[in-house]
Amino acid sequence: MGTALIYDDEMTNYKLLWVDSICNIEVPERLTVCYEALMRTGLADRCVSIPVREATDADILLVHSEEYLEAVKKTPYMTLAELMEFTLQYGDVYFHPNIYHCAKLAAGAALQLVDSVMTGAVRTGMALVRPPGHHSMRSAANGFCVFNNVAIAARYARQKYGLERVLIVDWDIHHGQGVQYCFEDDPSVLYFSWHRYEHQKFWPNLRESDYDTVGKEKGAGFNINVPWNRVGMRNSDYLSVFFHILLPVAYEFCPDLVLVCAGFDSAIGDPEGEMCASPDIFAHLTHLLMNLAGGKLCAVLEGGYNLTSLPQSVCQTVQTLLGDPAPPPGSLEGPCRSALESLHCVRSAHKPYWSCLKYAADLPTSESSSKHDKLAEETKDKAEKETVKEEKVWPEPQKRVCPPVRAALILPDNVTCPAGCQRFSSTEGLDPATISKLREKFSKDGENNSSLTTLPSLVALVDKMENHEIYSGLALVQDVSMAMTCTVQHAAALFQRVLIVCVGDMVEQKPGTEDGKTLLVQFSGNISDKPIGKYHVPVCLKKGCGDVSGFMHAVLSLLLPLGYEYDPNLVLLVRMPGCGIWDSVWQQLTGLLQGLAQGHTLILMQEEEKPCFVPTVSCLLGNAAPSLASLCAPLPEDTEEVEKLRYHLQADWKLLQTTAPEPQGSDGP
Secondary structure, three states: OOEEEEOOHHHHOOOOOOOOOOHHHOOOHHHHHHHHHHHHOOHHHHOEEOOOOOOOHHHHOOOOOHHHHHHHHOHHHOOHHHHHHHHOOOEOOOOOOOHHHHHHHHHHHHHHHHHHHHOOOOOEEEEOOOOOOOOOEOOEOEOOEOOOHHHHHHHHHHHHHOOOOEEEEEOOOOOOHHHHHHHOOOOOEEEEEEEEOOOOOOOOOOHHHOOOOOOOHHHOOOEEEEEEOOOOOOHHHHHHHHHHHHHHHHHHHOOOEEEEEEOOOOOOOOOOOOOOOOOOHHHHHHHHHOOHHHHOEEEEEOOOOOOOHHHHHHHHHHHHHOOOOOOOOOOOOOOOHHHHHHHHHHHHHHOOOOHHHOOOOOOOOOOOOOOOOHHHHHHHHHHHHHHHOOOOOOOOOOOOOOOOEEEEEEOOOOOOOOOOOEEOOOOOOOOHHHHHHHHHHHOEOOEOOHHHOOHHHHHHHHHHHHOOOEEEEEEEEOOHHHHHHHHHHHHHHHOOOEEEEEEOOOOOOOOOOOOOOEEEEEEEOOOOOOOOEOOEEEEEOOOHHHOHHHHHHHHHHHHHHHHHHHOOOEEEEEEOOOOOOOHHHHHHHHHHHOOOHHHOEEEEEEHHHHHHHHHHHHHHOOOOOOOOOOOOOOOHHHHHHHHHHHHHHOOOOHHHOOOOOOOOOOOOO
């Protein structure tokens, strides 16, 4: 369906006209460097260009007061002195004779993007806009923002398309208080924001930016604030919050549309954020959101003031929206203590409202919001900030390889190969002796049964994936256990790390995992006869793989953290016969796992699973999985199982942690 890109250089035609040390970073170049980078990399040409329109008065009044709108309308006719005086009534913003026009274009671009996605003209898209919007309130400009672009878009989408639920993800480094105020009593809009907070020391210095502001009245639980109380947060910290807060809640909420306040001042090098997350982390954050709402995702630019990391981050986001394989997530050392404290507090504050967080750890008995170490750490914080403020240097994000073949399929002769895929049966390059050894090794009692015929093709397919000639693959086989054993043995000789995700009960000997070359995560309804180990994770679900809530809970809070920290070179996804998994859940699993291993995912399915074959291939081709219904609470037994595994594994796998360890010499967290 394509990805929209909305940009108009008219939005660069305003700037600060007087000296203001706070506002001098909001410059036209913020927009031009992003668009130039998209053009230079060829990404812009791959997108569907959508023209910008001005938001109408009716559009703007969905969020803002008529009095405020009328006041802003007068700014094109003001003198410089009058603009300066007008600006003084608001906080950290400036006005220019052309800013009203640009603000209407920015809001209108967000609405054009919503229209394009909701009508099916495109599936996803990004609007490069200026001025940003998420700080603007009903009757006030604030924080470089005039009209609240994303809030207007959410109200517009609800009104025009009758959407029941809209998710807003705000990964800008500042709290979007304007969005929060707009929807704080509205259960139809789930607003998630992480932001630099530092115990209310960082702008906008609001008490209601802390974790315990969860929404009001009917909207209680639908406002999620994750405060960063330290600078220097890294990729692990961002991913941990997605795995253990945002994604479980978002899947339970089940949005009809995802809007992203895409602020990239949360990337490394930004003078406002002072964080250390690399630009390519936004590829993964974007990918993890793309299977929600049937893939309907609209990203709207907010902040970002480092003119190097900003365009890099924008390119990473757009390339993911286009369906290119995500880059390796890099070294993920686990979340820092401060991030874990915030994670703990947020999960505890929201456990009354969300089934997926029902069993989250209670708040520490000491003063919360991770304030217990506030005084003791002030000197350390100051020293850290001074260090972080030193100019950061980071490598250019590596080029993302897009293999010429998106999906290669090994199929029985009577199965038609879907459009967009390549039927694969080549054994080119395989030594005849190798083929003979495969037949000899896997034949039973010397019997040359027909289930052996696909093994050489599987080996050849793995070779092609290792050479980046093929992105992903799927094989419909007669004996999935044999095919899995053969594939694992060959892949382990080629790749440093192979993640095996097995859904259902294994009937053959389990692949060896002791050397760390493979990590096996097995979902089933039977108790494993092999103990839990660092590289062997048996997930036993009470109702097996057919319970949607229990299965997705384990995928989001256990499998994804393990997979990302392991950082495999290949993902082998195996669907055992009679596993009972719902096809829509299987598609979600397929889509989520493609964020790993640069998209190198090989799926093995038994021939009788043919009814699920075409939907699975659709996911390999980059199409979003269908939305799941709002998820209910996992069974207590399944939650206990996940928590048991977390307890056993979190010493080895840091991304599984959801609470900070108790500090030495303290009785409490």
